[in-house]
Amino acid sequence: MKNVRWGVLSTAGIAQKALLPAFARADHAKVVAIASGSSLEKAQAVAEKFQIEKVYDSYEKLLDDPNIDAVYIPLPNHLHKQWVIEAAKKGKHILCEKPAALTERDVHEMKQVCEENDVRFMEAFMYHFHPQHNRVKEIITTGEIGKIKYMRAGFTFFLGEKDGNIRMSSQKGGGSIYDIGSYAIHSIRNILGQEPTSVYVDAVVDSTYHVETDAVGYLTFENGMRATFDSSFNLYNRTEYEVFGTKGTIKVPRAYRPDKQGGEGVIIVEKSGVTRTESLVADQYREQVEHISNAILSGERQLNHDLENTIGNMRVIDACYQSIQTGEKVTIQ
Secondary structure (H helix, E strand, C coil): CEEEEEEEEEECCCHHHHHHHHHHHCCCEEEEEEEEECCHHHHHHHHHHCCEEEECCCCCHHHHHCCCEEEEECCHHHHHHHHHHHHHHHCCCEEECCCCCCHHHHHHHHHHHHCCCCCEEEEEEHHHHHHHHHHHHHHHHCCCCCEEEEEEEEEEEEEECCCCCHHEEEECCCCCCHHHHHHHHHHHHHHHHCCCEEEEEEEEECCCCEEEEEEEEEEEEECEEEEEEEEEEEEEEEEEEEECCCCEEEEEEEECCCHHHEEEEEEEEEECCEEEEEECCCCCHHHHHHHHHHHHHCCCCCCCHHHHHHHHHHHHHHHHHHHHHCCEEEEEC
């Protein structure tokens, strides 16, 4: 089986720290080009470090290369829509960092262009490709912890110096919900297998930067289940969720970044005072790259994380920001 030839739009930190190494570990995927819209010298340095053969001084030139099959887009959030559409028009398949865009409406526009040009699109929620989450759903299905009533999820870290950090830019899609709360919301929807019907968010909005640094959200579901999520730039590192049933609980303390513990995910099941711990090891970044690369090569249209899932997550995020602005509970339709 041949390789998918990938290009990368920008030298962003996430690309250098996580995705370019993952591409190097992956089968059937090879990064053959990188482009910078601001510094050719930086792109050349990254290309040398990761043994990338082609360097472009504009994103347009990379997209015009007929020998590139797909692109990875790690640009700032507010640029995702523009460059996804440009890439799709050039017939390039797309792996785009989360959040895919800033509104649900934007994602619908992106989806239309991708479908018109018959290209695959996947939002880069790498955590979704770790097997611990499917294992949690298996345990729930067995009925071991009874009927599910409640779930909570949290992703927090201490940002420190905020001045000049893109996460604090209201013009560029900053804020803790876009950055990390999106993971918590995604995992709630994924594990519970349902879409919330309402959301209320209480947030701390920074008076200087005008983005929410901290948020706590309350979600309700049609079948009576409830869920809460929290995201923060002002707390110690935490990436976890917990599912509560009528007979027991399931806790996943390394929900989103098990790669920081060598890829080991941990599932803790407690029932009747007895605790069982399960461990699963996987390379979630590599799994993500291989999943979309194999789909491109095989012509498979149904992705493990598809555009409908992305649209569903953006719909909830839209409602979260509406709730912050109005101070009221928002019905999700």
